[in-house]
Amino acid sequence: MEPAVVISNLEVLFFGKAVLKDIHLSLWPGRITVLVGPSGSGKSTLLRAINRLNEFFPDCQTRGSVSLHLQNQYHGDIYQNTIPLSDLRRRVGMVFQTPAVLPFSIEKNITMPLQVTVGLTGSALTERMTRALQEVALWDEVKDRLKSSANTLSGGQQQRLCLARVLALEPQILLLDEPTASLDYKSAARIESLLLNLKERYTILAISHSLSQTRRIADRVCVLRQGQLIQEMDRNDMADIRTFQGLMEAAF
């Protein structure tokens, strides 16, 4: 199987200062890769390099290449303008640390982006919304109050709504920037089990600050320090908790 994302020789600079350098990383479908590292090590920047969201921030330069290999659709370096930015960002979905619900109804949170970016209408739109909400196990909780404001949902529900919103756009790659950081234990556990269910169909790159969470969901762990990938671990390295902790401590 070929990787869905191939990052090679990636360097990202903000205001002329390198935040990431010499990054080589491949991501495969059906696997969850978790990025760990101290704050400021460039984890979010690496995530945002894959959907070109770093360009959203002032004075950012990206060198090297990030190639996507999407099923039957697209091959190529996203930094060579071979894929329109809005297409790229739909194919590469992103979930943020704090639930970024739009200040609209639950329904509109999912349908509006579909209308605007894909142009879906009518029953196709409703179907896509229902499916997305079912995928994140939110449908039963919200089906009777789709018109009420998304802000009335709990933090965990909001984050699942954000995940549903991203899934409704039918991405192939998911970028998760500490998706459970602002949630309580139970809500976090729900998101984790969702991710384990979803991983068959997506290529997932996540950031986590929790080593126990990393151990539970990761197929592969990449350690970033001062903008460089300094270590990779697979499930074998994580099998024994002591060894894993030892490796992590050495890495940090």
Next chain:
Amino acid sequence: MLKINPPEKWIETGLFMAAVVSAVAIVSILLLLIYFCLPLFSGNGLSRVFSWRWQPIDGQFGILPMCAGSLALSILALGIAFPPAIGICTLVHVLSRGVFARIVLILTHFMTGIPTVIYGFVSVFVLVPRIRSLSEAGTGFSLLTAAITLAILILPTIVLVCYTRLEQLDPVLRLASAAMGFTPIQQMRHVLMPAATKGVAAAAILGLGRAMGDTLISLMLAGNAAQFPGSLFTSFRSLTAHIGLVVATDSQSLAYQSVFAAGLVLFLLVAALNLIIRKTDNRITANAFLRVQETRHEQNF
């Protein structure tokens, strides 16, 4: 235990006194206006003041044409200023956030400080002849001329209030919509503007209030004919200009008293707008509104 030292207590007392004085002043102005209007309530004064004819020589002192004039002028000015204001906000908030955006914002700030008389003066030489050649009849001193000039005057107010409100939105909204593939324009149209509806509405009402309270622009550019503003090219008179004109030339008759009615109407209109802003958007304080009014009036007289 926390002890309040004397200077702090003085400051507190001073501020309290200042607040009381301000409140008393506003209430007194209102009471004074009502008091001066009282003679109108005797006889048929009221029906003579709230009528459509202003012909002092015939004993007709209707201020309704001026009320209509003020409303038409401020609504038209808002209509002209609002779309470009939203455009400027879009430009500086999502399209260009760098040096260019900063320059635009600095210019907008600068515009708020330009004395009204400059706008009026420039307009007399630049806009009036062009409007005159556009219309078949008339002098060019018209509703349209005054409205366009007033639109330029209120534009920065709308832009700055709107922009402030947009900047107060959670930045993750923009980031999330960008991450879903929204173009900057789509972000603005489908996410940011709807999220800031109340602030945008408050900005519009603030602009409207400011347009309604302005005196010099309409005095210089509207032609000041005391008639109903029937078309864009007709000359008309606003309430504010009316007060200025009558007070400057008269001090006895019913005409003079009708000025207080005009003042009362203006006061109530502006107070109503103020109230709507308070209801619409708590984050934009009524203070900003009053401040704008005050600075304008200082410049006018």
